Amino acid sequence: MSDIIHLLPDSIANQIAAGEVIQRPASVVKELMENALDAGATHIQIMIRDAGRTLVQVIDNGKGMSATDLRMAFERHATSKIRKADDLFALTTMGFRGEALPSIAAISQVEVKSRREEDELGTSLVINGSKLEKQEYLSCAVGTSVSVKNIFFNVPARRKFLKSNETERRNIFTEIERIVLVNPDVEFTLVENDMETLHLTKANRRQRIVQLEGRNINQQLIEIDEETSLGKIYGYVARPEFAKKGRASQFFFVNNRYIRHPYFHRAVMQAFEPLIAANEKPSYFIYFQVEPGTIDVNIHPTKTEVKFENELALWQIVMVTVKESLGRFNAIPSIDFDREDAPEIPVYDPSRSSPMPKVNVDPNYNPFHQPSSAAYSPKSSAMGWEQLYREFEKENEAHADTEGERSQGTLFSPTGGGDQVPDVDLFPEHYQYKQKYILTSVKSGLMMIDQHRAHVRILFDKYLAQIINRKGVSQRMLFPDVLELSAAEAAALPSIREDLEALGFELSHLGNYSFGVQGIPSEIENADPSQLIRAMIDNSMQTGNNVKDELREALALSLARMTAIPYGRVLTSEEMLLVVSELFASKTPGYTPDGQKVISVLSDAEIEKKMQ
Numbered sequence: 001m002s003d004i005i006h007l008l009p010d011s012i013a014n015q016i017a018a019g020e021v022i023q024r025p026a027s028v029v030k031e032l033m034e035n036a037l038d039a040g041a042t043h044i045q046i047m048i049r050d051a052g053r054t055l056v057q058v059i060d061n062g063k064g065m066s067a068t069d070l071r072m073a074f075e076r077h078a079t080s081k082i083r084k085a086d087d088l089f090a091l092t093t094m095g096f097r098g099e100a101l102p103s104i105a106a107i108s109q110v111e112v113k114s115r116r117e118e119d120e121l122g123t124s125l126v127i128n129g130s131k132l133e134k135q136e137y138l139s140c141a142v143g144t145s146v147s148v149k150n151i152f153f154n155v156p157a158r159r160k161f162l163k164s165n166e167t168e169r170r171n172i173f174t175e176i177e178r179i180v181l182v183n184p185d186v187e188f189t190l191v192e193n194d195m196e197t198l199h200l201t202k203a204n205r206r207q208r209i210v211q212l213e214g215r216n217i218n219q220q221l222i223e224i225d226e227e228t229s230l231g232k233i234y235g236y237v238a239r240p241e242f243a244k245k246g247r248a249s250q251f252f253f254v255n256n257r258y259i260r261h262p263y264f265h266r267a268v269m270q271a272f273e274p275l276i277a278a279n280e281k282p283s284y285f286i287y288f289q290v291e292p293g294t295i296d297v298n299i300h301p302t303k304t305e306v307k308f309e310n311e312l313a314l315w316q317i318v319m320v321t322v323k324e325s326l327g328r329f330n331a332i333p334s335i336d337f338d339r340e341d342a343p344e345i346p347v348y349d350p351s352r353s354s355p356m357p358k359v360n361v362d363p364n365y366n367p368f369h370q371p372s373s374a375a376y377s378p379k380s381s382a383m384g385w386e387q388l389y390r391e392f393e394k395e396n397e398a399h400a401d402t403e404g405e406r407s408q409g410t411l412f413s414p415t416g417g418g419d420q421v422p423d424v425d426l427f428p429e430h431y432q433y434k435q436k437y438i439l440t441s442v443k444s445g446l447m448m449i450d451q452h453r454a455h456v457r458i459l460f461d462k463y464l465a466q467i468i469n470r471k472g473v474s475q476r477m478l479f480p481d482v483l484e485l486s487a488a489e490a491a492a493l494p495s496i497r498e499d500l501e502a503l504g505f506e507l508s509h510l511g512n513y514s515f516g517v518q519g520i521p522s523e524i525e526n527a528d529p530s531q532l533i534r535a536m537i538d539n540s541m542q543t544g545n546n547v548k549d550e551l552r553e554a555l556a557l558s559l560a561r562m563t564a565i566p567y568g569r570v571l572t573s574e575e576m577l578l579v580v581s582e583l584f585a586s587k588t589p590g591y592t593p594d595g596q597k598v599i600s601v602l603s604d605a606e607i608e609k610k611m612q
Helices: 010-021 025-038 067-072 085-089 100-106 156-160 165-180 205-213 215-220 262-272 311-328 385-403 451-469 487-503 529-543 548-563 573-583 604-610
Strands: 043-049 055-060 109-115 122-128 131-138 143-149 187-192 195-200 221-228 231-238 250-254 257-259 284-289 430-433 437-442 445-450 474-484 506-511 514-521 599-603
Touching: 025 043, 025 055, 025 100, 025 143, 025 165, 043 165, 067 122, 067 131, 100 109, 165 187, 165 205, 165 487, 195 205, 205 215, 205 231, 205 284, 205 487, 215 221, 221 311, 231 311, 250 262, 262 284, 262 311, 284 311, 430 573, 437 451, 437 573, 445 451, 445 573, 445 604, 451 487, 451 548, 451 573, 474 506, 474 529, 487 506, 487 529, 487 548, 514 529, 529 548, 599 604
Parallel strands: 043 187, 250 284
Antiparallel strands: 043 055, 055 143, 109 122, 109 143, 122 131, 187 195, 221 231, 231 284, 250 257, 430 437, 437 445, 445 599, 474 514, 506 514
16 A cells, blocks of 8 residues: 655645635735835835735835845745744744745745845846746846735635625725834835825824824824833823724734734723723724733734733733823813813811801792782782692683593593592503603504614615615705715725715715715704714725625615614604604514514503503
């Protein structure tokens, strides 16, 4: 029997490694940008076409590579960062695994040009699916240019599972955002389909955040800065009043590397807990600077998960630092004693005696007596209880004369002869309970309808029909709103803009990431249109839907939730009747589109049982 264990060819081994490191075009962008930063680049240009499917090109002005280094860079486990095992625990650069470039070359067609400053000529390298096809000298600029074409061209199963262009484009923006936030001293340019869509000049850290998130965030940022023996924690958190119910910008960085850390996230949320609602999310940009030997970044192929040596202590430092900064910058409500119009507080003098407070009471005042002939006078004589009772009898008789007898709508009716029981009105056909539920009588018992969920159901059906039929009615705004978006939000807007306009929103591009809101759907009243649009963009980014029908449903549901009747609003009888009638015109009145219960019936038998 022959041996069955054998070594894999390098091309197959590289494709397996690519499955861990290169998951989508955004992974290519991330790896190439990190290589450019390690090369000391001060200007990085990213060019993508068809959301990275056709082309991802990264051009930098770093130190470049020699012909030998360029060829070695595409060999597995080749790296310039590690020479001994101990180096793994003292890394300060971005990349070190030595598998990024060979993994990229294994599943795409790669062309690289690189030149060092001391060399007269640069080197060009062409690799097709791990196979070297051409290497030659040529004239090129100092730095490195890497072009990755037709990603997963030789792995059709992987290419088939790529998402839509809009989704892949958003993923690329996410990776770019994570890198540029920790490198404000580097200039970045993004060119999509031969059109420049992002240009970030050199700036400080706060300015870089404003460049990405929009000018509105500048007034929201509160600085945090704390240095301890375990390391330094600095950055910014947003004021509690600007917390969002949808997607918020939340970033952790350690030693200039983006990380995900749910444990530290809970520390930030605990600091914000008394200041925001349970369903709101604050934005934060928090940076850690610690000794490389106290963290392990090599526990995940994408290096976004980091293990800290002193996690518990750092957790407490994060929570206390954020809470202290919120208090220092008056994010926590407090009494202002320095206001000019503040009341003067007298100084206590023990030698002075304070008079006993007096209360003037008029013993003749009767709050129940309102004589029609003359106004009340304090000097009038007191009225006895007998007279007071006779006044009440007169009021009851007058009320009975004007209202008349009611044969319907009464809980008790007169029994005839003797004493009569006063008429008590039944509740109307529809009754609102605690400004939350609509109660109505049905054959089987008492029906309870959640007013907010019922309106969500009604509006969802209405908005979805408008999107599908393109029949949304728009009303022009007298003073158009200016919508300031972040780079990621602006990248997601095109995927839903057509449907927004179908609903009745009218948008005009003002340049960069600013848009003018010229019109809104006619059904919307007393709502901030910019906030509505931003919330729908966030919802689209969170769901990541790439099927048009799913995206339309998510858009209609998002707008319905934001514009539906809120809890606590008092409804008139006509409004309740309209809600109930429109609800039962729906095909599925019992549940909201996301499965929440709208209607509940308390049967006659259950009511009778409770009365026993």
